[in-house]
Amino acid sequence: MPGIIGRKIGMTSLFTPDGKSVAATLIQAGPCVVTQVKTVEVDGYKAVQVGYGDKKEKLANKAEIGHFKKANATPKVKVVEFKTEVEGFNLGDTINVDLFEEGEFLDVIGTSKGKGFQGVVKRYNFSGVGGQTHGQHNRARHPGSIGACSWPSRVFKGMRMAGRMGNDRVKVQNLRVLRVLTDKNLILVSGSVPGAKNSFVVLEK
Known part of the structure; x- marks a missing residue:
C-alpha cells in the first residue's frame, strides 16, 4: 500500500541517540478501511480507495451509506484514492500505521493554514x-x-x-519516520507538516 490517511495532532521534540533535539510532528494515522477497489475493466485504471474517520449516519446521504455498506463499513469523513496495484486488496480490509517503519522516508500532503487576503x-x-x-x-x-x-x-x-x-494543497517530501506507535496508531515524523491541528493529512511512501 503506498499510503494512509491521518490527522495532525501537533508538534513536539525528540532527542536522538547523540543528544540532539529534533522537531517532530505527531500524526494519528489510521486505522483506514478499503472502501473500493478500482480495476481497469470497470473503472479504466487501477486504484485503491481508502476511508478514514467515522461520520454519523444522519450526516451521510443514501449514496454514501450504500457505498460504504458494500465494504461493511460505517460512513467515513475522509476518502482518498491511491493509484497502485490492486492485487491483494479486498473490500473492508484495514490498513494500520505499521505500514511504515522507523528510519524510512515519506511524503506528507495537507492543506496549509488559510491566511486570508494579505x-x-x-x-x-x-x-x-x-x-x-x-x-x-x-x-x-x-x-x-x-x-x-x-x-x-x-x-x-x-x-x-x-x-x-x-489554504492550498501542500506536499512536503522526504520526512524521516522517527517513531511508530502501533498500539496507539501514532507516527512521529521529522520536521513540520502543512495544516492546522486536527486537520487531515495523507502519508505517502
Whole structure:
C-alpha cells in the first residue's frame, strides 16, 4: 500500500541517540478501511480507495451509506484514492500505521493554514517602498510600481500582488519516520507538516 490517511495532532521534540533535539510532528494515522477497489475493466485504471474517520449516519446521504455498506463499513469523513496495484486488496480490509517503519522516508500532503487576503510584504516578502521621508507617509508596505505607462499599457499576468494567501494543497517530501506507535496508531515524523491541528493529512511512501 503506498499510503494512509491521518490527522495532525501537533508538534513536539525528540532527542536522538547523540543528544540532539529534533522537531517532530505527531500524526494519528489510521486505522483506514478499503472502501473500493478500482480495476481497469470497470473503472479504466487501477486504484485503491481508502476511508478514514467515522461520520454519523444522519450526516451521510443514501449514496454514501450504500457505498460504504458494500465494504461493511460505517460512513467515513475522509476518502482518498491511491493509484497502485490492486492485487491483494479486498473490500473492508484495514490498513494500520505499521505500514511504515522507523528510519524510512515519506511524503506528507495537507492543506496549509488559510491566511486570508494579505499584502505583498507578508505574501511575497517584499520589503516595502522604504523610508517615510519626502511625503511618503502611507507607502511603507505598498508594492510600488506594477508596470509602465505607454508600453505595455497593462499589467503582465503573474505579477506578484496582494491577494488570498494559504489554504492550498501542500506536499512536503522526504520526512524521516522517527517513531511508530502501533498500539496507539501514532507516527512521529521529522520536521513540520502543512495544516492546522486536527486537520487531515495523507502519508505517502
